[in-house]
Amino acid sequence: MIQKILSYDTPRSIALSMLLLCIFAGLALAPFLFPGVRTVDTAARICIFIVLVASYDLLLGYGGIVSFAHTMFFGVGAYSVALTSLHLGRGFDALILGAAIGAVLATCLAAAIGLFSLRVRAIFFAMITLAVASALAVLVSQFSDLTGGEDGLTFKLPRELGPAFKFGQTLFDGTVFGVKLNGKLLTYYLVFGTSLVLFLITLRLVNAPFGRVLQAIRENEFRAEAIGYRVVHYKIAATCLSAAIASCAGALYAIWLRYVGPSTTLSLELMIDILLILVIGGMGTIYGAVIGATLFLLTENYLQAAMGRLTSGIGDIPVVSALLSPDRWLLWMGILFIVSVYCFPKGIVGHFRKDP
Amino acid sequence: MADQIDHLIEDAPILRLDAVHTDIRQYHILNGVDLVVPRGQVTMLLGRNGVGKTTTLRSIMGHWRIHRGSITFNGADISTQPTADIARAGIGYVPEDMGIFSDLTVEENMQLAAFSGPMSATRLGWIFATFPPLKTLWHTEAGHLSGGQKQMLSVARAMIEERELYIIDEPTKGLAPAIVATMVRALQDLKDQGASILMVEQNFAVAAALGDTAHVMVDGAVKWSGPMRALAEDLDLQRSLMGFSLQTAARDQSATKSS
Amino acid sequence: MTHAPEHNPQIQQMTLQQRLAPAWPGLLVPLLMCAGFALTLNPSSWLTLTLSGLAMGLMIFIMASGMTLVFGLMDVINFGHGAFVSLGAFVGVSVLFALGHLTAAPSVALNLLAVLMAICAGMAATALAGWAFERVIVKPVQGNHLNQILVTVGGLIVAEQLIIVLWGPEEIYFTRPEALKGSFIIGSIAVEKFRLVAVCIGIVVFAAMHFVLRRTKIGLIVRAGVQNGEMVEALGYRLRQVFVAVFVTGCALAGLGGVMWALYQEVITAHMGNQAMILIFIVVIIGGLGSIEGCFIGALLVGLLQNYVAFVEPKLALVSNIGLMVAILVWRPMGLIPVVKAK
Numbered sequence: 015m016i017q018k019i020l021s022y023d024t025p026r027s028i029a030l031s032m033l034l035l036c037i038f039a040g041l042a043l044a045p046f047l048f049p050g051v052r053t054v055d056t057a058a059r060i061c062i063f064i065v066l067v068a069s070y071d072l073l074l075g076y077g078g079i080v081s082f083a084h085t086m087f088f089g090v091g092a093y094s095v096a097l098t099s100l101h102l103g104r105g106f107d108a109l110i111l112g113a114a115i116g117a118v119l120a121t122c123l124a125a126a127i128g129l130f131s132l133r134v135r136a137i138f139f140a141m142i143t144l145a146v147a148s149a150l151a152v153l154v155s156q157f158s159d160l161t162g163g164e165d166g167l168t169f170k171l172p173r174e175l176g177p178a179f180k181f182g183q184t185l186f187d188g189t190v191f192g193v194k195l196n197g198k199l200l201t202y203y204l205v206f207g208t209s210l211v212l213f214l215i216t217l218r219l220v221n222a223p224f225g226r227v228l229q230a231i232r233e234n235e236f237r238a239e240a241i242g243y244r245v246v247h248y249k250i251a252a253t254c255l256s257a258a259i260a261s262c263a264g265a266l267y268a269i270w271l272r273y274v275g276p277s278t279t280l281s282l283e284l285m286i287d288i289l290l291i292l293v294i295g296g297m298g299t300i301y302g303a304v305i306g307a308t309l310f311l312l313t314e315n316y317l318q319a320a321m322g323r324l325t326s327g328i329g330d331i332p333v334v335s336a337l338l339s340p341d342r343w344l345l346w347m348g349i350l351f352i353v354s355v356y357c358f359p360k361g362i363v364g365h366f367r368k369d370p
Numbered sequence: 371m372a373d374q375i376d377h378l379i380e381d382a383p384i385l386r387l388d389a390v391h392t393d394i395r396q397y398h399i400l401n402g403v404d405l406v407v408p409r410g411q412v413t414m415l416l417g418r419n420g421v422g423k424t425t426t427l428r429s430i431m432g433h434w435r436i437h438r439g440s441i442t443f444n445g446a447d448i449s450t451q452p453t454a455d456i457a458r459a460g461i462g463y464v465p466e467d468m469g470i471f472s473d474l475t476v477e478e479n480m481q482l483a484a485f486s487g488p489m490s491a492t493r494l495g496w497i498f499a500t501f502p503p504l505k506t507l508w509h510t511e512a513g514h515l516s517g518g519q520k521q522m523l524s525v526a527r528a529m530i531e532e533r534e535l536y537i538i539d540e541p542t543k544g545l546a547p548a549i550v551a552t553m554v555r556a557l558q559d560l561k562d563q564g565a566s567i568l569m570v571e572q573n574f575a576v577a578a579a580l581g582d583t584a585h586v587m588v589d590g591a592v593k594w595s596g597p598m599r600a601l602a603e604d605l606d607l608q609r610s611l612m613g614f615s616l617q618t619a620a621r622d623q624s625a626t627k628s629s
Numbered sequence: 630m631t632h633a634p635e636h637n638p639q640i641q642q643m644t645l646q647q648r649l650a651p652a653w654p655g656l657l658v659p660l661l662m663c664a665g666f667a668l669t670l671n672p673s674s675w676l677t678l679t680l681s682g683l684a685m686g687l688m689i690f691i692m693a694s695g696m697t698l699v700f701g702l703m704d705v706i707n708f709g710h711g712a713f714v715s716l717g718a719f720v721g722v723s724v725l726f727a728l729g730h731l732t733a734a735p736s737v738a739l740n741l742l743a744v745l746m747a748i749c750a751g752m753a754a755t756a757l758a759g760w761a762f763e764r765v766i767v768k769p770v771q772g773n774h775l776n777q778i779l780v781t782v783g784g785l786i787v788a789e790q791l792i793i794v795l796w797g798p799e800e801i802y803f804t805r806p807e808a809l810k811g812s813f814i815i816g817s818i819a820v821e822k823f824r825l826v827a828v829c830i831g832i833v834v835f836a837a838m839h840f841v842l843r844r845t846k847i848g849l850i851v852r853a854g855v856q857n858g859e860m861v862e863a864l865g866y867r868l869r870q871v872f873v874a875v876f877v878t879g880c881a882l883a884g885l886g887g888v889m890w891a892l893y894q895e896v897i898t899a900h901m902g903n904q905a906m907i908l909i910f911i912v913v914i915i916g917g918l919g920s921i922e923g924c925f926i927g928a929l930l931v932g933l934l935q936n937y938v939a940f941v942e943p944k945l946a947l948v949s950n951i952g953l954m955v956a957i958l959v960w961r962p963m964g965l966i967p968v969v970k971a972k
Contacts, residue, residue, distance in 0.1 A: 074775075078775055131958070133962070135963075136774065137706055137778075138918075140706075140778050141706075141910040141914055142910075142914065145910050145914075146951055148947075149947050152947050152948075156944045289782060293779060337794055342793070342794060345787060345790035345794070347786070348787040348790060351779075352780055355776055355783065356780070432862075452869070454866055457865035463863040469857055471853040474853060478849055482864060485865040527864070
């Protein structure tokens with residue numbers, strides 16, 4: 015049964031399985047195990063980032079295609095949900111419609127970019143996506159009438175997802191293990207459940223014949239073409255699928271934050287975070303997204319504080335304290351990233367698996 | 371005594387390959403090639419398609435790295451040296467695909483080939499006399515040349531610089547008979563100047579006309595070595611090594627000679 | 630045997646269309662200028678826009694040229710190129726600050742000397758950094774585009790963070806030296822001084838590059854290496870050294886571009902390289918990866934178009950470049966001047 019859910023692509027390492035199980039349990043029970051606004055927020059972000067990075071893995075790890083427009087698709091999903099919620103009023107219909115519009119829009123955009131760049135040269139795709147994504151980010155911040163510009167948009171969710179909505183009053187007296195049963199909890203489980211489904215869909219995609227063909231293209235494009243696969247079609251399909259999933263992740267992110275803005279959904283920094291997570295976690299494994307996202311977001315939220323304490327311990331040696339300052343943690347992530355590409359091309363997951 | 375040593379050095383082969391193995395990705399192409407190129411002679415490397423002749427030449431130039439064996443040029447092992455240093459040691463190379471820089475003019479191609487400085491007027495005069503079209507097309511972009519003219523340019527590029535050894539990969543491939551004759555004469559000139567030549571040739575008539583020694587490769591190794599004349603005369607040997615005999619080739623040869 | 634008499638080559642007259650075909654990309658620039666005039670219908674503002682478009686285009690060209698050449702020569706794509714733009718700008722501006730007495734002096738010569746020293750310092754720093762970058766980041770991943778992109782992006786992150794460590798995360802505002810402020814007034818037309826200087830420097834750099842590539846042996850090696858590196862090595866040239874030299878020069882040029890960009894904007898941030906990089910990519914793709922002439926034309930097109938469009942509708946300036954890129958790729962999928970590899 016579990017085998018089937020995981021599309022017969024099990025972690026294939028006891029240590030890795032345990033780790034994944036821990037992360038799964040931790041995320042599934044996060045509101046009960048780690049109650050608190052900040053911890054639940056971190057858990058929700060981890061869920062969303064797992065989906066976002068897994069969808070990127072479909073492209074980079076399986077297809078060997080480098081895209082810098084993944085945040086663009088993420089942002090398209092987020093803005094669609096925000097705009098439909100604003101203009102159609104709060105309601106689940108608006109959320110679903112927004113997510114659907116976002117997914118369709120992202121797919122069309124991906125197909126358009128893919129059509130005129132993938133047929134020439136894979137390297138064009140990386141450069142063109144970077145240019146297009148940044149142009150869109152500029153557009154979003156300039157057309158502030160529609161998008162709220164740099165400030166972004168705040169919108170209201172359906173009443174059932176708000177903290178004021180209470181349920182289970184009669185059955186559980188409103189709390190379970192000391193956790194209040196309210197709309198926020200429901201939102202978390204909406205995010206968690208949808209993320210889980212999206213993740214399993216991604217896992218299924220890469221283990222379907224489609225994923226195998228993508229891998230074949232990555233290994234030897236010429237030969238895949240010679241066998242008779244339309245390489246360009248597969249690449250464009252991978253781009254579209256990955257864009258659609260990323261857009262769904264964006265919709266979830268917007269729902270969770272009840273806000274969208276260029277810096278949270280469209281920035282190049284976010285794109286670089288995705289790259290870092292995937293490469294450190296392990297490209298071409300899908301599970302790398304889980305490990306990477308968990309590690310990265312925990313580090314971002316908690317280790318930075320530890321780095322802060324460390325620096326205060328060191329005192330005021332000019333450059334050293336600047337290097338170790340918590341604001342500079344990207345520096346260390348960058349170095350880790352380079353080392354990963356050189357030494358652990360399959361990332362943490364590949365290190366655990368140790369199979370060819 | 372000193373004379374004797376000089377004599378010994380002169381007798382030593384200019385190039386020798388000992389048990390050379392080369393892999394191209396996962397394919398094992400060369401399977402222990404032993405080859406000796408005597409000084410001042412034309413050595414032919416023969417064999418059917420796909421037996422590893424071009425790979426052998428590319429291995430000598432360092433375009434493919436050998437993973438076992440040794441390549442000795444003038445007494446020094448060059449198998450681990452960068453391609454540029456192998457060329458500088460005194461090897462001129464004409465690759466199978468001619469390696470023409472098509473965006474550069476004929477003149478620029480030649481300037482680049484004159485590694486040690488400006489082109490020598492004598493050698494240039496000799497090249498123009500041998501390959502008159504190059505003079506006519508001196509300022510043309512090399513990409514606009516015909517196949518035969520490109521082959522002339524490719525050989526001329528090797529000739530402009532005085533090298534001890536010329537490695538030439540199929541100089542007559544796809545050429546009209548008249549140009550084959552021009553090419554044969556150019557190579558004969560080169561040989562008469564005392565250069566050593568290692569050449570892959572599919573045109574057996576040309577090989578028989580120019581070659582002193584021959585090595586025949588089968589399946590990534592040299593199967594037969596000996597004087598070119600011995601091979602040219604032994605039809606059965608040719609058939610067993612290369613799957614054809616000189617009888618058909620002899621007609622080509624007489625055609626070449628009479629032109 | 631005689632001298633192959635039947636082999637007597639003749640050069641056919643080409644038709645006008647055939648002869649015009651290679652000139653098309655070059656004709657785009659004057660065409661765009663005319664279109665710009667039609668758009669503005671005002672000679673003085675057209676001239677101002679054209680000058681600033683040329684200045685911007687030439688600055689982008691300076692920054693992009695190294696990247697396109699490195700790609701052409703060694704098939705190396707450097708996503709960290711923008712970091713050198715930032716580095717050059719920061720070093721250059723620091724030197725300008727240190728030479729405050731020269732930049733504030735009322736003498737044109739002293740002002741220009743300060744700018745020259747800033748440029749030299751910026752180029753030296755980026756050249757050195759480029760050499761290190763090539764060693765540590767680029768060399769180990771040669772021949773693998775995917776890893777190249779990843780590792781150079783990693784290099785970009787690290788370089789950007791190091792700049793913040795050294796200069797702090799805030800934007801740094803400054804003013805140009807006295808001599809480069811303001812404009813010359815010729816009749817009714819105001820010509821901004823710095824833009825004129827930028828155009829001059831850009832033209833000098835392009836001319837120098839053109840001369841080196843067309844008239845010197847090293848240029849021959851580079852041009853031949855772009856087509857068939859293996860053969861260049863077989864002729865005895867150590868292409869690896871040439872490549873490192875080109876890489877370092879390219880980084881130094883990015884540094885020069887960075888200093889000029891900083892003087893143009895009068896503000897520097899650690900992220901300025903990223904913004905420049907987007908324009909650099911657009912230019913390099915438009916021109917054809919690996920082609921220096923294409924890069925020049927592409928840069929001028931982008932600079933001019935951006936300024937003309939900004940005059941009509943400022944919000945569409947960056948998007949217009951994307952539009953230009955799409956249009957060019959539809960017309961010529963490999964860019965204006967495609968570079969054909971031998972293999």
